[in-house]
Amino acid sequence: MSLADDIKNKASSTFATAWETRKGQKVPAPQDLKLSNEAIHFERATVLYADLDQSTSLVEEKKWEFSAEVYKTYLYAASRLINDAGGTIVSYDGDRVMGVFVGGRQCNDAVRCALKINYAVKKYVQTELKGVYKNSSYNVKHVVGIDTSELRVARTGVRGDNDLVWVGNAANLAAKLTAESADYATWITDRVYDYLDDAQKLSKGTNMWRSWQWSAHNNDKVYSSTYWWEF
Known part of the structure; x- marks a missing residue:
């Protein structure tokens, strides 16, 4: 059979084959699913994207070693905190997880x-960077986007050579939110905000x-924060 x-044939069979769907209780690994039209359904799941800001200019303007160190330290901090919070890392994509x-x-x-990632960037990653690169004016900036939906x-x-693909609003919109201003x-x-307890909404009685x-998506209401969670 030729490559063409x-x-x-794969396109034809994929479009013509009915889907088998089962309910999800935990985040699966790729081997938990067939390569055929099989899906796991979550009535609701929450997606977090942690994205290093302005990575293009970082790579263009700095030495590759410095850029690689920023990538590695940011992604390590975000990944450790995702795992520690009970989340499951499902993909890395360049400068984001x-x-x-x-x-x-x-x-x-x-x-x-997300608030702990912000704390880690400001108090650990940036501090250690300045400790080694004392004359550097570079500041590590990042954006975390979060949405929740049926997935x-x-x-x-x-x-x-395969992986998982997540289909649903949360996967798309959490990623899209990382394009917003890194000032927040x-x-x-x-949808996420409406599920939050006061501990994740308020700091000493003040809304965080x-x-x-959101002009980039139908003028939906979204929320941003500059706060962090110390650990």
């Missing part, structure tokens, strides 16, 4: 994680969140 025939949270407190867990996950790729390190949708009309 293989791709054509995607985590998925499930369970009854998924939004609160994800938001607290389905399927396995995609080819045999021996954490961005969440109103500012509301916006």
Whole structure:
């Protein structure tokens, strides 16, 4: 079979085959799903994207070693905190990491994680960077985007080289939120905000969140915060 025939046949069978769907209780690994049309359905899951800001200019303007160190330290901090908060890392994409949270407190867990990432960047990553590169004016900036929605996950790729694809609003909009201003390190949708306890909303009685009309997506209401959670 030629390469063209293989791709054509795969497209034909994928579009023509009915989906098998089962309910999800935990975040799956790729081997938990078939490469055929099988999906796991979550009535609700929360997606967190942690994204290093202005990475293009970082790579263009700084030495590669410095850029690599910023990438590594940021992604390590974000990843450790996602795991510590009960989330599951499902992908890395260049300068960002995607985590998925499930369970009854998924939004609160994800938001607290985001605030801890902000603390880690300011108090640990930036501090250690300045300790080594004393004359550097570079400041590590980042954006975390979070949304929650119904999600389905399927396995995609080819045999021996495949991964999971997450289909649903939360996966798309959490990623899209990371394009917002890094002056506010954490961005969440109103769906996430509505699930938050006061501990994730208030700091000494003051609301940590500012509301916006999101012009990039139908003027939806979203919230941003500059606050952090010490650990």
